[in-house]
Amino acid sequence: MAKSASEISQLNAKSTIRGASKSDSEVVTTSSVLGKATPRFPEPAPLLSHGDARIISVVNQKGGVGKTTTTINLGAAFAEMGRRVLLVDFDPQHSLSVGLNVSTREIEGSIYDLMMDESTKIDDFLLKTSVPGMDMVPAHENLAGAEGGLVNVIAREKVLKRILNPVLDFYDVILIDCQPSLGLLTVNALTASHWVLVPLECEYFALRGVALLDDIIKKVQLNTNPDLQLLGILPTMFDRKTVHSREVLERISEAFPNKVCDTTIARTVRFPETTVAGEPITSYASSSVGAASYRRLARELIANGGVR
Ligand SMILES: Nc1ncnc2c1ncn2[C@@H]1O[C@H](COP(=O)(O)OP(=O)(O)O)[C@@H](O)[C@H]1O
Numbered sequence: 001m002a003k004s005a006s007e008i009s010q011l012n013a014k015s016t017i018r019g020a021s022k023s024d025s026e027v028v029t030t031s032s033v034l035g036k037a038t039p040r041f042p043e044p045a046p047l048l049s050h051g052d053a054r055i056i057s058v059v060n061q062k063g064g065v066g067k068t069t070t071t072i073n074l075g076a077a078f079a080e081m082g083r084r085v086l087l088v089d090f091d092p093q094h095s096l097s098v099g100l101n102v103s104t105r106e107i108e109g110s111i112y113d114l115m116m117d118e119s120t121k122i123d124d125f126l127l128k129t130s131v132p133g134m135d136m137v138p139a140h141e142n143l144a145g146a147e148g149g150l151v152n153v154i155a156r157e158k159v160l161k162r163i164l165n166p167v168l169d170f171y172d173v174i175l176i177d178c179q180p181s182l183g184l185l186t187v188n189a190l191t192a193s194h195w196v197l198v199p200l201e202c203e204y205f206a207l208r209g210v211a212l213l214d215d216i217i218k219k220v221q222l223n224t225n226p227d228l229q230l231l232g233i234l235p236t237m238f239d240r241k242t243v244h245s246r247e248v249l250e251r252i253s254e255a256f257p258n259k260v261c262d263t264t265i266a267r268t269v270r271f272p273e274t275t276v277a278g279e280p281i282t283s284y285a286s287s288s289v290g291a292a293s294y295r296r297l298a299r300e301l302i303a304n305g306g307v308r
Pocket residue numbers: 062063064065066067068069070095180236237238265266267268269270271272273275
């Protein structure tokens with residue numbers, strides 16, 4: 001809650017003097033791998049007003065593909081661009097909360113309480129992060145019990161949508177960090193969202209689970225959220241030294257024409273380091289290629305109209 005939020009932001013407060021940033025030229029792009037011209041995405045204009053938040057679910061039923069890393073760093077990049085950002089930890093493993101230095105032993109309430117008790121209000125559960133302009137709703141292990149707890153709830157797929165409704169006017173973008181499964185929690189996230197962003201590891205077999213995910217997206221479109229759309233497939237863990245990574249990226253691009261993000265995220269040890277540090281790479285290693293990649297991704301999504 002508010003008290004612990006300010007404590008957390010004080011704990012995390014660091015002067016983030018931006019060093020000479022790595023430029024876009026060091027970011028591997030899908031277009032360059034496919035031998036096409038690489039587009040430039042301009043620095044977005046500042047927003048003159050806020051609200052009408054675009055909600056993006058970060059989904060892949062496979063663990064360890066970069067969902068949480070993407071949620072934190074894409075959110076931080078949007079916040080640097082003056083967007084008001086809310087991150088929702090929607091995984092019982094609560095890596096997002098841990099990755100932002102929120103001790104779940106200290107929090108007074110989490111997304112689980114919001115889901116289980118209709119008398120609670122999201123305003124009472126918002127925490128500030130170390131990134132100015134970026135807030136979060138934490139999760140706790142007890143979220144694992146939510147699917148069972150929702151069995152007898154009316155419109156149980158729409159619970160998260162109802163929870164987020166009151167803050168849509170305040171935020172510009174809401175990112176939901178989903179758990180690695182396609183169960184009721186993920187269906188709740190998809191039902192609340194405008195967009196799905198799918199981090200996909202540049203590894204063989206990465207495409208295997210995508211058909212299932214596609215199925216769920218279609219079911220949600222048909223039953224609870226006709227407006228849901230695929231924002232993009234984000235190639236992660238790209239290794240520019242291997243032919244293998246390039247081949248996988250080519251195959252992903254064939255499978256999803258025009259849906260693969262031009263920005264890719266390279267495999268780098270800096271990301272695991274940031275988890276230990278409890279802050280985004282955009283502040284922990286502001287001038288790294290990893291930070292440049294998530295900044296470029298944010299500009300790409302704004303340029304393509306996914307986010308204002
Ligand atoms: N681009 C990357 N390069 C190297 N390691 C990464 C990268 N992205 C994430 N990681 C690391 O891989 C692990 C899994 O990432 P995470 O974002 O938690 O995946 P998910 O949320 O899909 O389970 C974490 O230790 C994280 O620090």
